[in-house]
Amino acid sequence: MDLRGELRRAVQSLHAAPTRRRSTTSDLSIDEELLLHSIGWEPVELVAGVSLFSVPMGVWNWGQGEITSASSAFAGAFEAASHRLHRQCAKVGGHGVVGVAIDRVVDRHHVDVSLLGTAVRPVGAKRIDDAGVFVSDLSARDFTLLAAAGWSPLGLAAGGSFVNAPRRSIGATIQQSSQNVELTNFTEAMYTARESAMERMQSSAIRMGGSGVVAVSVTEGPMPFAGHAVGFTAWGTVVRLAGDAHRTLQPSMVLPLDDPVVAFEAAALRGS
């Protein structure tokens, strides 16, 4: 590689006006951009989708079973944010969004979801209909591997559930006092939340016509602002086979010879 020559040519280009008519913006790294080009795709624009849904007062502390208001707020916020991202991608001429960073906040009175990613398209491709646009939280590397294996992403699926852990009876509280015992009310509440959330994510994937969900991320645990509520949220990219059959990638093995050298510590000479 003649880096010096390339640099000279590159610096020369600063004297001239930019040649491209439409500029692009992207949050991809140089490696990711090269990977996309290797399969004939290019970044188009940085796109975002945001939504915020309200949660009514008092739902976190009283009641039994699922906190339906909070679960619906999560579902609504995720869907609205995803829809906006989808629409922005179609507007800028992208065929899909990759590397979507998902930020979600569950607060006492509202649920916020914000999505940020890079719209991409096959090099030089024309605008397509909204229905054909995909949204995915896969990195450009994962997207490239997925395409190489004959699969295509369809969209983001999410599921969330928030459940009240019932308070123990007075008898149970007295019996369990000063003992190291499992608080089954919390365990069962977590199981319920997990089952509902995963089921919702799977239903969403089925509605999109997908056959699987990859790169699933989950968050779980008690709500910091409500002592008797636990939550479980899950999201991932819905995929389906694009061709007739799955193509095996058959990776080759690489044995790097650059083992890290154990550093010499001068202080060790002094002894203890």
Next chain:
Amino acid sequence: MCAARRSRWPGATRPPDGQPWTTYLAGQRLAKLIESGSMPVSVAAAVSSVRVWAYCVTEYLLNGSTSTWGGRPAVSEVTQVASARMAARQIAREHVRAQLGGDSLHGAQMIVSESEVGEGDQEVQCLLRGNRVRRFKEFDPIPAPRPTVRLR
């Protein structure tokens, strides 16, 4: 005692107007960027700030109060705040786009912060920064990547 000595890459070209180019990249990432056909021009950054003057219904919804105003259900989108957050991102993108002048923004980073002013009023700030790069040659055809498994 040591003396500082200015060195110059032999044959290096002076940038236009004597303005040095700037980038967040260094080392192998910078080398890869140039090798792939893009030259860093400058660090580009833009900030947008959007103020939300909350309607009554926005304030009620953010406080968790059930409002009967406009027949809104208790679980509903706080559209005023959602629009402001979208606008902050969009304005920052437009501002940075205005600086590009036909170049591209690479490796962008978006940082959003929100502060509550009180009674539902909010200020949303969005910082967008990245490397402004100029293409000086088209992408060379790149062979399809070959997957490998690293043995350790």
